Amino acid sequence: MDQAHIYTKLTSVFRDVFDEDDLALTAATTADDVDGWDSLSHIRLVLAVSKSFGVKFSASEIGGLKNVGEFVELIQKKA
Amino acid sequence: MSLTSPLFFAFLAGVILAYHISDSVSYRKLVLGLGNGIFIASYVTDYTQILPLLAFLLLGYACISILSVWKSSLALGFGVLGVLACYVFLKRFSFFDDLGRLPFPYLTIGLSYILFRILHLMVDVHSGDLDERIGPTAFFRYTCNFLCFVSGPIQRYQDFRAADGIAVIKLDADKVFHAFARVIAGYAKFVIIAALADYAFSFLKPQLFLPGDPSFVKLCILYGVTASLYTIYLYYNFSGYMDIVIGSGVLLGQSLPENFDRPFSARSFLEFWQRWHMTLSQWFKFYLFNPLVMLLMSWFPAPALTAYLGVFAFFVTFLVMGIWHGTTAVFVVYGLLMGAGASINKLWQVACAQWLGKKRYRAMSETLGYIYFARGITISYFVLALTCLWMPELSDFAGLLTRLGPAGISAAIAGMTVAFGLFWFIADQVAPHLTAPSFLATIRDSLIGRNLTLASQMMAIVAVTTLLHKSPDFVYKAF
Numbered sequence: 001m002d003q004a005h006i007y008t009k010l011t012s013v014f015r016d017v018f019d020e021d022d023l024a025l026t027a028a029t030t031a032d033d034v035d036g037w038d039s040l041s042h043i044r045l046v047l048a049v050s051k052s053f054g055v056k057f058s059a060s061e062i063g064g065l066k067n068v069g070e071f072v073e074l075i076q077k078k079a
Numbered sequence: 080m081s082l083t084s085p086l087f088f089a090f091l092a093g094v095i096l097a098y099h100i101s102d103s104v105s106y107r108k109l110v111l112g113l114g115n116g117i118f119i120a121s122y123v124t125d126y127t128q129i130l131p132l133l134a135f136l137l138l139g140y141a142c143i144s145i146l147s148v149w150k151s152s153l154a155l156g157f158g159v160l161g162v163l164a165c166y167v168f169l170k171r172f173s174f175f176d177d178l179g180r181l182p183f184p185y186l187t188i189g190l191s192y193i194l195f196r197i198l199h200l201m202v203d204v205h206s207g208d209l210d211e212r213i214g215p216t217a218f219f220r221y222t223c224n225f226l227c228f229v230s231g232p233i234q235r236y237q238d239f240r241a242a243d244g245i246a247v248i249k250l251d252a253d254k255v256f257h258a259f260a261r262v263i264a265g266y267a268k269f270v271i272i273a274a275l276a277d278y279a280f281s282f283l284k285p286q287l288f289l290p291g292d293p294s295f296v297k298l299c300i301l302y303g304v305t306a307s308l309y310t311i312y313l314y315y316n317f318s319g320y321m322d323i324v325i326g327s328g329v330l331l332g333q334s335l336p337e338n339f340d341r342p343f344s345a346r347s348f349l350e351f352w353q354r355w356h357m358t359l360s361q362w363f364k365f366y367l368f369n370p371l372v373m374l375l376m377s378w379f380p381a382p383a384l385t386a387y388l389g390v391f392a393f394f395v396t397f398l399v400m401g402i403w404h405g406t407t408a409v410f411v412v413y414g415l416l417m418g419a420g421a422s423i424n425k426l427w428q429v430a431c432a433q434w435l436g437k438k439r440y441r442a443m444s445e446t447l448g449y450i451y452f453a454r455g456i457t458i459s460y461f462v463l464a465l466t467c468l469w470m471p472e473l474s475d476f477a478g479l480l481t482r483l484g485p486a487g488i489s490a491a492i493a494g495m496t497v498a499f500g501l502f503w504f505i506a507d508q509v510a511p512h513l514t515a516p517s518f519l520a521t522i523r524d525s526l527i528g529r530n531l532t533l534a535s536q537m538m539a540i541v542a543v544t545t546l547l548h549k550s551p552d553f554v555y556k557a558f
Contacts, residue, residue, distance in 0.1 A: 036432075036437070039349075039364065039368070039369075039372075039389075040372060040385050040386065041385065043369060043372045043373055044376060044382065044385060046373070047376055058203070058206035058207065058208050059202055059203075059206065059208075059366055059369060060203060060208050060235070060237075060365055061208070062365070062373075063361065063364055063365040
């Protein structure tokens, strides 16, 4: 799966989880840039991404993500 | 081997010198392994004292070896339960006194942090995050790394492996100076600030229990000052220790993770835990909180329940963390207080976002009054909860709370909130305007100035140690 496709799909998941219709993602987007992206909504996001992309994440992968770019790379590696 | 003893200096210097004699990776690994062995041996006087630790390490290594071949969830479950049962037995938790205990004295220091490393290896080997076979010597160097043996930081194996005895370490004069400066700054925190706070704390603590009927105001102030002094002692003792091991690690090519990030500048209790004892918080987040929340969310998927599932997970996580801190019932109270702090914080955020809307809540949380109140109340709540650590018997803890009463506790929290909030207001708003003339900064940053700073810190360390007539011990060694 190419990165552009992952970004499109991931943006849709983010908008759904954070209830923000105009949310735009870049590789540098972090939790500080998205209203309500805390440790709890992070888990909800990971579950939604797992379901949407059909992949599973390990404990250290879930906790170690620093920005959207890393998330996209991880999905690309697994999908 | 105490970190403040001349023996430790000689040992550390010996390991660093021996390490840099050759670039051979296998030689360097041998030096690190021997260093760990000598460091641990310095705590024992009889070989039997080391046997339980060896058994614990062997059990951990066996579990990891089995999991690397057989990645079964059942094997992981049994492995985790077995290692935890062995840990609880060896640590002599008071709740399990009836189970009996080994009939001889033995070493328990380092056991808690070895537990974290073994559990992390087991989970990561099972999940496939660690797909290589870990040899027994690498396992020993990682779990018993003498720099982190007593109290962390809890480094992940993936990060440790990258620097384990590597041949090329780029050390230049500047890097060595900064490593030494970090070590000396750590000793200054440890030996001067923490020791003085401990001295004052030890003087004031007995006065809380003097017979008689002290005035309400005096008792509240006495409690607030005593509890705050303990917190200052704990922070400077622990973060000073971390500066010493992180600085020493640089000289051995190790990049140990930071454990503190200005925790007392946190604006909320939840943020505080992202800045305090960070490697422990992250460990619990990775291996307990996140999996628990995932499980709960898969059972109860409604988004409206997120905050409440989080509250439950906070209580469970902090309760386990509290019990890990000590072997008596008061540490259950400590865990519950921490869980309550995190939960109240989360529910407050949710309620404010609902009442005010996200934008107005964000605007409110950026006002000066809110910021300094939030910082003050965060610190004072933490100070209150830490009382459990200096009152390890539940009866003493309950006696102190009874003496203070609800009004006394509330007044102490209010007083500390104002004091800490005011302190940070002055530190942030006034102190930056009190800048020294630029030529002083130039002198300070010059070669002579930097070395003079280092030398004066060392002189101050020697002076205070001489005045106090005792060598301070590392507080977290007990946990």
